[in-house]
Amino acid sequence: MLVTKQPVFRKFWYPVIPTADLLGSPQPFTLLGQKIVLWLDAEGKPAAAKDRCCHRSAQLSLGKVVNGAIACPYHGWQFDSSGRCVCVPQLKDVGIPAAARIETYRCTEKYGYAWVCLDEPIAEIPHIAEAFESDFRLIPEFYETWKCAGLRVMENELDLAHPTFVHTTTFGSEDHPTPDRLEITETPSGLRAHGVLGVVNPELQQQNLKMESAQTYRTLDMLWFMPFTIKLSIAYANGLVHIIVNTMTPIDDLTSQMVQFCIRNDTEQDTPSADAIAFDRAVTLEDKRILESTDCDVPLAPNREQHMFTDKPGLTIRKKIAELLKAHGETEQ
Numbered sequence: 001m002l003v004t005k006q007p008v009f010r011k012f013w014y015p016v017i018p019t020a021d022l023l024g025s026p027q028p029f030t031l032l033g034q035k036i037v038l039w040l041d042a043e044g045k046p047a048a049a050k051d052r053c054c055h056r057s058a059q060l061s062l063g064k065v066v067n068g069a070i071a072c073p074y075h076g077w078q079f080d081s082s083g084r085c086v087c088v089p090q091l092k093d094v095g096i097p098a099a100a101r102i103e104t105y106r107c108t109e110k111y112g113y114a115w116v117c118l119d120e121p122i123a124e125i126p127h128i129a130e131a132f133e134s135d136f137r138l139i140p141e142f143y144e145t146w147k148c149a150g151l152r153v154m155e156n157e158l159d160l161a162h163p164t165f166v167h168t169t170t171f172g173s174e175d176h177p178t179p180d181r182l183e184i185t186e187t188p189s190g191l192r193a194h195g196v197l198g199v200v201n202p203e204l205q206q207q208n209l210k211m212e213s214a215q216t217y218r219t220l221d222m223l224w225f226m227p228f229t230i231k232l233s234i235a236y237a238n239g240l241v242h243i244i245v246n247t248m249t250p251i252d253d254l255t256s257q258m259v260q261f262c263i264r265n266d267t268e269q270d271t272p273s274a275d276a277i278a279f280d281r282a283v284t285l286e287d288k289r290i291l292e293s294t295d296c297d298v299p300l301a302p303n304r305e306q307h308m309f310t311d312k313p314g315l316t317i318r319k320k321i322a323e324l325l326k327a328h329g330e331t332e333q
């Protein structure tokens with residue numbers, strides 16, 4: 001399956017850029033193969049539109065923001081966040097033609113990012129309750145391009161067989177090649193998986209997380225939100241809860257934007273943000289190396305790849321994506 005060939009993916013929200021990155025000039029982005037431009041409107045809210053001027057097709061992202069409107073770099077036409085042309089410098093006296101409009105997209109701010117949906121949404125932006133609770137803090141972690149399919153990353157997070165071989169410098173242990181089973185429940189927005197990560201290496205954990213070995217076993221509670229967001233809650237025996245929220249925003253069929261933040265119930269004094277990011281960074285880079293070697297065409301049909309019991313969450317994801325396509329009259333492309 002290739003993401004740009006399945007129009008249903010245009011009906012979901014994706015985080016495309018940290019809102020803070022829009023404070024200066026407009027920014028380009030490619031979402032599901034569509035070139036878009038993002039900027040901050042007159043109220044400071046993010047706005048998104050097709051990155052094409054309706055006059056002579058110049059890229060609006062090369063322009064600038066004037067009083068919350070995006071100004072084209074070619075002849076200076078300006079458009080507000082609804083797409084309406086609000087200024088044509090050459091036509092000051094005769095008015096602006098009503099047809100002078102650009103195509104805009106739904107855009108809103110959440111968790112510090114501008115989220116965009118290219119079509120009529122069929123799901124809300126994933127709700128992460130702890131992001132709104134006072135005893136948790138949100139730490140932005142990564143925003144970068146990965147050369148792989150988002151679906152592979154979703155499956156990888158629910159795949160307890162890989163840490164033994166992939167996370168050899170952070171927490172994996174070759175002493176535990178056979179992981180415990182996850183308990184899987186399907187939800188309206190995706191799936192929930194629950195279990196204990198029994199593959200941890202206590203020495204590495206002590207060294208990397210500064211925890212006593214008896215405290216390093218992790219209870220996992222994972223929520224997958226269709227199609228490319230996953231929330232991974234890791235609860236340690238000492239009461240620390242470290243929640244990783246990851247979205248693989250689909251750029252095109254070969255690349256995804258990896259957006260990750262974490263939410264924790266400790267303080268900056270307990271664990272400096274930089275330390276939390278550094279550990280997750282090391283883990284993430286171990287995953288990236290392998291995931292970028294995988295095929296971007298992720299088959300939904302079960303007979304094109306081989307499977308084992310630890311693939312059950314991933315196979316449930318594939319089944320649910322296949323059902324989604326079918327419900328929208330699409331076949332796997």
Ligand code: FES
Pocket residue numbers: 053054055056057058072073074075076077
């Ligand atoms: Fe944009 Fe002419 S191409 S104003």
Ligand code: CO
Pocket residue numbers: 156157162163166167283287
């Ligand atoms: Co991993």
